[in-house]
Amino acid sequence: xxxxxFIMVLVSSIGHASDFDHLRSSKYWTTTPSVYVCNNTSxxxxxxKQAVDFWVDQGFKINPHVSQKDCNRSIEVGQIVIxxxxxxxxxxxxxxxxxxxxxxxxxxxRAYSKIYVRKSLQNEVDIYKHEIGHSLGLEDDFSNYESVMxxxxxx
Numbered sequence: 355x356x357x358x359x360f361i362m363v364l365v366s367s368i369g370h371a372s373d374f375d376h377l378r379s380s381k382y383w384t385t386t387p388s389v390y391v392c393n394n395t396s397x398x399x400x401x402x403k404q405a406v407d408f409w410v411d412q413g414f415k416i417n418p419h420v421s422q423k424d425c426n427r428s429i430e431v432g433q434i435v436i437x438x439x440x441x442x443x444x445x446x447x448x449x450x451x452x453x454x455x456x457x458x459x460x461x462x463x464r465a466y467s468k469i470y471v472r473k474s475l476q477n478e479v480d481i482y483k484h485e486i487g488h489s490l491g492l493e494d495d496f497s498n499y500e501s502v503m504x505x506x507x508x509x
Contacts, residue, residue, distance in 0.1 A: 384432075386415050386416065386417055387432050387433065387489070388417035389402060389406050389434045390423035391421075391423065391435075391436050391437075392425035392438075393425070395473075397437075399420045400420075405482035406418060406420055409483070409490060425437055429468065436471065437471075439451075444472065450469060450470060450482075450485045452467060454467040469485045480507055
């Protein structure tokens with residue numbers, strides 16, 4: 355009976371199969387990533403923490419603490435850094451963008467990631483959920499409108 359209850363709890367806690375794409379993506383961090391917000395922005399670390407908590411709750415290995423960082427200093431291995439787009443640096447007028455960098459061009463092991471967000475959307479938790487998802491190795495999900503990895507939400 356206990357085993358049956360365990361299985362029921364396990365199955366009921368699974369949101370969408372797409373939430374576990376990281377297991378198939380082969381894009382793994384060599385160290386548990388930590389999220390930093392550039393200290394020259396007014397991005398609220400508590401808003402970003404809500405997004406990080408979402409991924410922790412989904413079972414992803416990510417440091418649950420969000421800190422500020424002097425972004426004039428270089429990014430270190432294992433960091434996901436969030437800042438605004440620079441003026442003129444968003445010609446396609448994206449809401450946000452995640453660029454991840456691997457140790458080697460042909461390697462799937464992440465070194466670090468940089469997330470850029472439009473200042474006008476800095477308080478949108480779903481933006482951070484989506485972009486951190488990319489940093490963790492997930493692709494866009496065009497088949498599931500409920501997934502945080504979809505592009506269907508309008509801001």
